Amino acid sequence: xxxxxxxxxxxxxxxxxxxxxxxxxxxxxxxxxxxxxxxxxxxxxxxxxxxxxxxxxxxxxxxxxxxxxxxxxxxxxxxxxxxxxxxxxxxxxxxxxxxxxxxxxxxxxxxxxxxxxxxxxxxxxxxxxxxxxxxxxxxxxxxxxxxxxxxxxxxxxxxxxxxxxxxxxxxxxxxxxxxxxxxxxxxxxxxxxxxxxxxxxxxxxxxxxxxxxxxxxxxxxxxxxxxxxxxxxxxxxxxxxxxxxxxxxxxxxxxxxxxxxxxxxxxxxxxxxxxx
Numbered sequence: 303x304x305x306x307x308x309x310x311x312x313x314x315x316x317x318x319x320x321x322x323x324x325x326x327x328x329x330x331x332x333x334x335x336x337x338x339x340x341x342x343x344x345x346x347x348x349x350x351x352x353x354x355x356x357x358x359x360x361x362x363x364x365x366x367x368x369x370x371x372x373x374x375x376x377x378x379x380x381x382x383x384x385x386x387x388x389x390x391x392x393x394x395x396x397x398x399x400x401x402x403x404x405x406x407x408x409x410x411x412x413x414x415x416x417x418x419x420x421x422x423x424x425x426x427x428x429x430x431x432x433x434x435x436x437x438x439x440x441x442x443x444x445x446x447x448x449x450x451x452x453x454x455x456x457x458x459x460x461x462x463x464x465x466x467x468x469x470x471x472x473x474x475x476x477x478x479x480x481x482x483x484x485x486x487x488x489x490x491x492x493x494x495x496x497x498x499x500x501x502x503x504x505x506x507x508x509x510x511x512x513x514x515x516x517x518x519x520x521x522x523x524x525x526x527x528x529x530x531x532x533x534x535x536x537x538x539x540x541x542x543x544x545x546x547x548x549x550x551x552x553x554x555x556x557x558x559x560x561x562x563x564x565x566x567x568x569x570x571x572x573x574x575x576x577x578x
Contacts, residue, residue, distance in 0.1 A: 305328045307352050310353070310354075320476040324352065331348040350480050353366060354474050358471055370477075375481060376479060386464065388450065391447070406428070412472060413448055435453075447459070473576075479569070491543070492572060493543065494567060498564060499538070500538070
């Protein structure tokens with residue numbers, strides 16, 4: 303029996319594409335929101351959850367770093383998906399027939415140069431793959447959707463233009479999450495992700511980060527965000543290269559723990575090849 307992987311969005315969403323890339327034989331389980339994807343795993347409707355965390359053009363996915371520690375799940379893998387935007391519509395039309403498109407509000411600005419060049423107007427939709435599904439179901443003509451080519455394949459739409467995104471580097475990073483932690487060393491290059499809050503003492507963050515520098519541990523991400531609605535309660539999200547069993551990483555985490563009120567490891571997983 304194939305694994306069932308929950309994701310936010312409709313079939314054909316970029317999160318669905320991430321599922322196909324990470325686990326080609328998995329059964330995708332579309333969900334309305336991020337919390338619904340987590341809940342699907344807890345309810346037994348899915349085995350794993352695939353969540354986007356950051357994009358090279360737009361940065362951190364809103365709310366995701368707050369939701370990850372609360373999810374009760376553990377990161378076991380990562381996947382990077384190049385965001386390739388296709389313009390799709392019902393069959394029997396050419397690009398010149400399309401005067402209006404629908405897509406998620408985040409996707410539209412990524413193809414503005416193409417839309418402006420072809421005098422195509424646009425409107426935001428809740429979900430790009432959902433917009434594709436709606437257009438296919440209605441049989442509308444003269445209207446297209448901006449989405450992954452996967453959405454066109456699933457919903458039977460014709461791709462009229464491919465790779466129309468303005469930025470050629472646009473990539474989204476996804477995390478694959480499981481109810482069970484897996485900290486086995488499955489690769490020579492591992493990533494450890496954790497969240498922490500520093501103690502309320504002068505230069506606490508500076509001192510906490512010093513352990514990674516002195517032990518030669520590469521920190522690839524460090525972001526802060528508020529918790530509990532308080533401006534003074536700041537939580538940090540971090541990715542480092544290495545495994546907690548590595549002597550240098552163990553020493554750095556031990557020093558970090560001395561300066562923190564809370565420290566929680568969210569996952570230990572192989573580094574994707576795109577990093578190396």
